[in-house]
Amino acid sequence: MCGIVGYIGEQQAYPILIKGLHRLEYRGYDSAGVSMINADGVLSVYKSKGKVSALEASVADKDISGTIGIAHTRWATHGEPNAINAHPHFSQSKNLSLVHNGIIENYKSLRIELEKNGMTFCSETDTEVLVQLVEYTQQQHGCDLYRATQLALKSVVGAYAIAILDKRNPDQLICARKGSPLIIGVGTNNGAGKGEFFLGSDATPIIEYTNKVIYLQDEEIAIMNRNGDLKITNLSNVKQTPQVHTLQMNLDELEKGGYAHFMLKEIYEQPNALRICTKGRLNIVDKDVLLSGIIDHKEKFVKARRIIICACGTSWHSALIGKYFIEEAAQIPVEVEYASEFRYRNPVIFPDDVVIAVSQSGETADTLAAIQLAKDKGAFLYGICNVIGSSIPRATDSGTYLHVGPEIGVASTKAFTGQVITLFMLGLAIAKEKKTLSEDMFHMLVDELQKIPDKMQWTLDHNKGIDNFAQMFTYARNFIYLGRGYNYPVALEGALKLKEISYIHAEGYPAAEMKHGPIALIDEEMPVVVIAPKRGMYDKIVSNIQEIKSRKGKIISVVTEGDTIVKGMSDYCFEIPDTRDCYVPLLAILPLQLLSYYVAIAKGRNVDQPRNLAKSVTVE
Ligand code: G6P
Numbered sequence: 001m002c003g004i005v006g007y008i009g010e011q012q013a014y015p016i017l018i019k020g021l022h023r024l025e026y027r028g029y030d031s032a033g034v035s036m037i038n039a040d041g042v043l044s045v046y047k048s049k050g051k052v053s054a055l056e057a058s059v060a061d062k063d064i065s066g067t068i069g070i071a072h073t074r075w076a077t078h079g080e081p082n083a084i085n086a087h088p089h090f091s092q093s094k095n096l097s098l099v100h101n102g103i104i105e106n107y108k109s110l111r112i113e114l115e116k117n118g119m120t121f122c123s124e125t126d127t128e129v130l131v132q133l134v135e136y137t138q139q140q141h142g143c144d145l146y147r148a149t150q151l152a153l154k155s156v157v158g159a160y161a162i163a164i165l166d167k168r169n170p171d172q173l174i175c176a177r178k179g180s181p182l183i184i185g186v187g188t189n190n191g192a193g194k195g196e197f198f199l200g201s202d203a204t205p206i207i208e209y210t211n212k213v214i215y216l217q218d219e220e221i222a223i224m225n226r227n228g229d230l231k232i233t234n235l236s237n238v239k240q241t242p243q244v245h246t247l248q249m250n251l252d253e254l255e256k257g258g259y260a261h262f263m264l265k266e267i268y269e270q271p272n273a274l275r276i277c278t279k280g281r282l283n284i285v286d287k288d289v290l291l292s293g294i295i296d297h298k299e300k301f302v303k304a305r306r307i308i309i310c311a312c313g314t315s316w317h318s319a320l321i322g323k324y325f326i327e328e329a330a331q332i333p334v335e336v337e338y339a340s341e342f343r344y345r346n347p348v349i350f351p352d353d354v355v356i357a358v359s360q361s362g363e364t365a366d367t368l369a370a371i372q373l374a375k376d377k378g379a380f381l382y383g384i385c386n387v388i389g390s391s392i393p394r395a396t397d398s399g400t401y402l403h404v405g406p407e408i409g410v411a412s413t414k415a416f417t418g419q420v421i422t423l424f425m426l427g428l429a430i431a432k433e434k435k436t437l438s439e440d441m442f443h444m445l446v447d448e449l450q451k452i453p454d455k456m457q458w459t460l461d462h463n464k465g466i467d468n469f470a471q472m473f474t475y476a477r478n479f480i481y482l483g484r485g486y487n488y489p490v491a492l493e494g495a496l497k498l499k500e501i502s503y504i505h506a507e508g509y510p511a512a513e514m515k516h517g518p519i520a521l522i523d524e525e526m527p528v529v530v531i532a533p534k535r536g537m538y539d540k541i542v543s544n545i546q547e548i549k550s551r552k553g554k555i556i557s558v559v560t561e562g563d564t565i566v567k568g569m570s571d572y573c574f575e576i577p578d579t580r581d582c583y584v585p586l587l588a589i590l591p592l593q594l595l596s597y598y599v600a601i602a603k604g605r606n607v608d609q610p611r612n613l614a615k616s617v618t619v620e
Pocket residue numbers: 312313314315358359360361362363364367410411412613614615616617
């Protein structure tokens with residue numbers, strides 16, 4: 001949710017920190033701050049409410065000479081978004097400054113205890129409790145900061161990724177994590193007694209400088225030294241051996257590449273992203289599917305009594321499409337669960353269940369907790385994630401990466417279609433092992449699936465007028481999205497996209513259910529988006545459209561190229577190429593993404609950073 005950047009080395013820290021904050025701004029953007037130990041040895045903390053640009057403006061006349069620093073962009077949990085509650089936070093003596101991602105659940109009792117012992121607080125945050133606790137522990141034990149941090153963190157309940165500066169030791173940067181991600185970048189300058197380290201809550205602020213990274217593990221604490229030394233231990237001071245990974249991400253993927261927004265770029269990237277996602281997995285010549293994550297564990301899937309998919313938000317919608325397909329193709333019952341509900345129930349999980357986590361970030365706190373619960377109950381865990389090396393892939397027994405590239409826009413687009421096509425490949429791979437499809441049907445489904453990226457390109461090329469059309473709907477206060485079968489989850493996802501970035505209320509509904517409630521809302525001001533492809537329950541959906549028309553609702557439809565019946569009944573129509581019923585979601589969602597984008601633009605919204613939302617929800 002929030003973003004952390006850190007640097008220690010020979011370069012000036014400030015430009016690295018600010019650039020990193022800009023790259024991380026998609027994670028949280030209600031306030032930002034930076035702390036450095038400057039050339040004169042002063043530990044400075046500069047913070048401001050609002051975007052990173054506001055911070056930059058407020059720092060213009062300040063000393064920013066330091067070569068060590070930490071910075072933070074915040075998504076408020078405890079305490080309203082203002083400069084006081086923004087990070088970094090000072091300790092009472094102002095010797096320490098600290099940034100934090102996560103939530104300290106026992107912060108109230110810790111604060112009461114610290115106040116009893118004479119510590120005073122400036123903010124309402126749980127983070128300030130952490131820095132005061134570290135300082136108090138150091139005073140009580142007379143130990144160094146590293147040891148004090150280890151001891152302090154032992155009494156903390158909750159999730160954290162932290163970085164700490166100590167003005168008495170400008171050659172060391174300390175960080176630790178539990179439940180919130182933290183990545184150390186090993187600089188190319190390291191060697192011959194010189195060191196350079198970068199720190200990030202994800203790889204985006206680091207990749208510009210180095211592709212050598214270490215993923216800090218839960219309950220690990222690290223000390224990075226200016227001379228190039230790096231020590232990592234757990235909280236009990238047992239030395240850990242860090243594994244250095246090489247990141248494949250490239251810088252272009254983090255830039256807008258000529259598009260006005262990341263969301264628009266990511267919408268248009270989808271055909272190619274899905275080509276990469278299916279590369280080496282869909283074999284065009286043999287008409288086969290090769291998912292190593294399944295091949296290595298095929299017995300688990302063949303014998304699975306049931307599959308449970310846990311996810312949140314957009315990932316939950318793709319999971320629902322996955323359910324329909326896996327049940328149809330592989331004949332295994334599939335349950336789709338909101339991770340946040342699942343984790344707090346006492347769900348029945350059998351040892352021969354397969355539990356799949358679907359998550360773009362691989363860090364969503366509820367999804368992570370849900371699979372940990374399933375693991376404790378003996379299920380086999382499979383992850384479908386985009387961010388390589390994130391927590392969910394590391395916690396699962398097997399899995400498949402999406403490989404659609406970094407998704408920066410808060411509203412998920414290419415990760416959604418990447419998840420859906422991955423679930424299709426997974427369903428086909430299981431069906432192959434279980435022999436639940438005829439050979440002809442299997443080959444035909446593989447063949448059609450590999451044509452989808454080209455059909456997506458066609459869809460994007462043929463729906464260019466959406467920007468003008470979207471202007472007409474800025475007046476709307478509500479939208480209804482309707483779909484049946486495979487397109488019901490598309491209706492949910494289309495409605496979510498509109499809500500997220502335009503702040504117009506929108507509801508997705510199974511088209512036939514409309515009669516049981518939403519039809520009461522329909523009048524001449526209500527836009528109704530209907531996904532009505534030629535296949536599937538076409539006639540039924542035509543009847544549903546009649547019901548809306550006769551109540552004067554405005555129809556926006558997604559139809560198969562060449563359709564005349566629904567087109568004739570619609571006020572506006574998006575065309576998609578013909579495909580198998582099950583694969584329609586991969587095409588139908590594209591105009592709906594564009595519709596929400598252009599309505600939001602027409603309403604003057606910040607589509608990449610919609611209010612109150614965060615890209616990666618690492619708190620409950
Ligand atoms: C947040 C994001 C959504 C995303 C959801 C689940 O709400 O804004 O775009 O769908 O989290 O995230 P995940 O990373 O687990 O897919």
